[in-house]
Amino acid sequence: MSRIVVLDYGSGNLRSAERALQRVGADVTVTADRHAALEADGLVVPGVGAYAACMAGLRAVDGHRIIERRLAGGRPVLGICVGMQVLFELGVEWGERTEGCGQWPGTVEKLKADVLPHMGWNTLRVPTGSTLFAGLDADTRFYFVHSFGVRHWTLEESEVLRPPLVTWAHHGEDFVAAVENGALAATQFHPEKSGDAGAAVLRNWLRDVVG
Amino acid sequence: MAVAVRVIPCLDVDAGRVVKGVNFTDLRDAGDPVEMARVYDAEGADELTFLDVTASSSGRDTMLDVVRRTADQVFIPLTVGGGIRTTDDIDALLRAGADKTGINTAAIARPELLAEASRRFGSQCIVLSVDARKVPEGGEPTPSGWEVTTHGGRRGTGIDAVEWAARGQELGAGEILLNSMDADGTQAGFDLEMITAVRAVVDIPVIASGGAGTVEHFPPAVRAGADAVLAASVFHFGLIRIGEVKAVLRDARLEVR
Numbered sequence: 001m002s003r004i005v006v007l008d009y010g011s012g013n014l015r016s017a018e019r020a021l022q023r024v025g026a027d028v029t030v031t032a033d034r035h036a037a038l039e040a041d042g043l044v045v046p047g048v049g050a051y052a053a054c055m056a057g058l059r060a061v062d063g064h065r066i067i068e069r070r071l072a073g074g075r076p077v078l079g080i081c082v083g084m085q086v087l088f089e090l091g092v093e094w095g096e097r098t099e100g101c102g103q104w105p106g107t108v109e110k111l112k113a114d115v116l117p118h119m120g121w122n123t124l125r126v127p128t129g130s131t132l133f134a135g136l137d138a139d140t141r142f143y144f145v146h147s148f149g150v151r152h153w154t155l156e157e158s159e160v161l162r163p164p165l166v167t168w169a170h171h172g173e174d175f176v177a178a179v180e181n182g183a184l185a186a187t188q189f190h191p192e193k194s195g196d197a198g199a200a201v202l203r204n205w206l207r208d209v210v211g
Numbered sequence: 212m213a214v215a216v217r218v219i220p221c222l223d224v225d226a227g228r229v230v231k232g233v234n235f236t237d238l239r240d241a242g243d244p245v246e247m248a249r250v251y252d253a254e255g256a257d258e259l260t261f262l263d264v265t266a267s268s269s270g271r272d273t274m275l276d277v278v279r280r281t282a283d284q285v286f287i288p289l290t291v292g293g294g295i296r297t298t299d300d301i302d303a304l305l306r307a308g309a310d311k312t313g314i315n316t317a318a319i320a321r322p323e324l325l326a327e328a329s330r331r332f333g334s335q336c337i338v339l340s341v342d343a344r345k346v347p348e349g350g351e352p353t354p355s356g357w358e359v360t361t362h363g364g365r366r367g368t369g370i371d372a373v374e375w376a377a378r379g380q381e382l383g384a385g386e387i388l389l390n391s392m393d394a395d396g397t398q399a400g401f402d403l404e405m406i407t408a409v410r411a412v413v414d415i416p417v418i419a420s421g422g423a424g425t426v427e428h429f430p431p432a433v434r435a436g437a438d439a440v441l442a443a444s445v446f447h448f449g450l451i452r453i454g455e456v457k458a459v460l461r462d463a464r465l466e467v468r
Contacts, residue, residue, distance in 0.1 A: 013308055013310055015284055015306070016310070019308075049332060114414060119416050120439070121215045121216065143288060145310075194287075
């Protein structure tokens with residue numbers, strides 16, 4: 001059974017993430033303990049609320065370095081919602097600029113849409129070869145709740161590195177809904193709140209990424 | 212494709228038990244909110260709302276336990292409203308497994324609560340619940356003609372309901388639950404005029420509530436500007452099933468899950 005740590009850095013409802021992972025067969029611990037987070041088979045970085053507050057919370061438990069260390073060793077990390085956003089270079093909310101973990105280039109900024117937050121169930125545009133969304137129908141919907149997002153994917157192309165798989169969604173405009181990049185994966189939507197569809201994504205992650 | 216219209220059943224919970232009559236067969240315990248939550252989840256509900264109508268403080272702990280047990284078994288968003296007074300009340304509910312909290316009377320008494328709560332937890336989990344009605348004859352007129360009420364619609368506040376919704380957004384609410392006290396219980400349809408008026412002044416999601424009687428009532432509420440539709444009795448009494456609402460919305464070329 002895969003040992004998963006849900007990183008507890010003071011952000012919102014962690015119980016749902018814990019339970020949703022248990023539901024698909026993981027052995028889950030919710031903790032901010034550095035050793036446990038480093039040693040786990042998979043690390044889940046949740047996050048709700050403001051970018052600046054999440055980043056401060058993450059730094060307070062040394063989360064950015066834990067992520068870095070794990071990835072250097074090819075150990076799986078899954079960011080969810082603001083836990084995905086903080087993996088990018090920069091967050092801009094209400095004029096406040098916050099440096100993120102910088103695992104991917106790009107800026108998290110306010111979406112241009114008539115109604116925000118983007119709250120509810122939306123479809124995805126999944127690239128071929130996706131592991132997270134394997135076996136799911138094209139019109140499967142996932143639960144989102146956010147006002148900010150990554151509107152442009154700016155990672156330079158490489159001849160030798162395998163490019164990350166980027167999944168898009170649309171609310172007013174296109175934004176990044178998920179990224180699959182080797183050991184590092186992330187979703188803007190909440191798989192733990194997306195019913196059976198979300199369970200399928202978590203199951204895929206456990207089986208084919210965490211292994 | 213766009214974000215789907217959410218169909219949300221609301222359960223009134225008193226001391227851990229579902230209050231309004233329930234008409235589901237095949238249920239071991241139709242008075243158990245957790246069991247009901249599972250049924251609605253299986254029927255395709257997009258979210259669930261629990262309204263805590265418990266008066267006693269011991270009942271509050273019971274509610275936390277209900278939320279905990281629901282979050283353990285149901286993996287769709289859960290909003291809990293009723294009796295929330297402080298940011299610590301919100302914290303306890305979020306920790307128990309609620310995703311959003313509905314604030315009503317406490318925000319009328321002290322609007323800053325919305326600002327404090329949204330700063331601490333994020334706007335996305337703060338729903339401003341507005342119980343509104345037409346100002347009755349002899350009442351103090353408001354600019355929009357609607358006023359906010361308390362005590363289940365029995366007491367007027369003289370606060371303009373449309374202005375209050377806009378103020379709520381400014382203070383940090385992430386969503387408006389707009390409940391028409393005039394339409395509530397009539398099963399004669401949503402208050403479309405009021406939905407349109409509130410939609411015009413906020414750009415956060417609006418949940419329309421009050422008045423649903425037949426499936427045909429739902430598409431007009433969405434066309435009037437609602438992002439989500441909420442009902443209680445018609446679902447509990449089995450008069451309308453979640454799937455039927457979605458079918459009618461789909462026929463009206465609205466997106467549903």
